[in-house]
Amino acid sequence: KAGVTQTPRYLIKTRGQQVTLSCSPISGHRSVSWYQQTPGQGLQFLFEYFSETQRNKGNFPGRFSGRQFSNSRSEMNVSTLELGDSALYLCASSPTGPGTEAFFGQGTRLTVV
Amino acid sequence: GDSVTQMEGPVTLSEEAFLTINCTYTATGYPSLFWYVQYPGEGLQLLLKATKADDKGSNKGFEATYRKETTSFHLEKGSVQVSDSAVYFCALSGDSNYQLIWGAGTKLIIKP
Numbered sequence: 737k738a739g740v741t742q743t744p745r746y747l748i749k750t751r752g753q754q755v756t757l758s759c760s761p762i763s764g765h766r767s768v769s770w771y772q773q774t775p776g777q778g779l780q781f782l783f784e785y786f787s788e789t790q791r792n793k794g795n796f797p798g799r800f801s802g803r804q805f806s807n808s809r810s811e812m813n814v815s816t817l818e819l820g821d822s823a824l825y826l827c828a829s830s831p832t833g834p835g836t837e838a839f840f841g842q843g844t845r846l847t848v849v
Numbered sequence: 850g851d852s853v854t855q856m857e858g859p860v861t862l863s864e865e866a867f868l869t870i871n872c873t874y875t876a877t878g879y880p881s882l883f884w885y886v887q888y889p890g891e892g893l894q895l896l897l898k899a900t901k902a903d904d905k906g907s908n909k910g911f912e913a914t915y916r917k918e919t920t921s922f923h924l925e926k927g928s929v930q931v932s933d934s935a936v937y938f939c940a941l942s943g944d945s946n947y948q949l950i951w952g953a954g955t956k957l958i959i960k961p
Contacts, residue, residue, distance in 0.1 A: 740892075769948060769949070771951075778951060778952075778953045778954060779938065779940075779949075779951035779954070780951075781948040781949065781950070784947045784948055791945075792945065792947035792948050794948070826892055826893065828893075832946070833942075833946035833947055834942060834946070834947070834948060835881050835945070835947070835948075836881075836942075836946065837898065838893075839895075840885075840892035840893040840894070841892050842890075842891055842892045843892050
């Protein structure tokens with residue numbers, strides 16, 4: 737069974753640009769959640785989707801958005817990038833929600849210069 | 850709100866030593882508790898979990914017991930190996946099941 741796939745693995749963007757990250761969950765999983773990992777703030781929850789509906793959102797500015805498609809693949813978008821957005825972005829897939837068992841991708845390393 | 854507190858790292862041990870990483874939580878209701886591990890350059894992997902009080906999660910020689918009276922979920926292993934070197938995260942999921950709340954992570958270094 738294929739695992740969670742995140743693309744791209746690495747990104748370098750300039751301040752003010754926007755970026756889209758992609759996550760393909762494990763086949764059959766309907767929940768996708770996103771987390772930001774930084775050395776200073778640790779792991780922080782961004783949002784969670786289930787069957788194309790956002791069920792929960794973390795405390796991030798509106799520049800961070802996401803969506804989920806009918807095949808459960810998910811994207812997150814960050815607009816007007818800031819230096820502080822540099823982080824490892826992790827996606828997790830789960831059959832029903834991250835509170836049961838979450839399977840993580842290897843992450844996308846975003847560097848904003 | 851719900852929160853998780855982990856002991857500060859790094860924790861440095863010799864091979865075959867006994868390991869304890871402390872984790873305490875604050876939550877309303879009856880959260881599920883997890884330990885995840887992150888090896889260098891990789892994503893997170895579930896190590897073990899417990900969903901109700903007095904449950905013991907175990908995997909690969911690691912154990913943790915859900916203690917509601919002390920709101921704790923300490924990770925233990927009787928004899929660590931160099932290959933256990935990683936960052937360990939304690940996490941909880943509250944009643945909604947829609948997110949994981951994380952501790953700060955504890956870096957574990959095992960010396961041969």
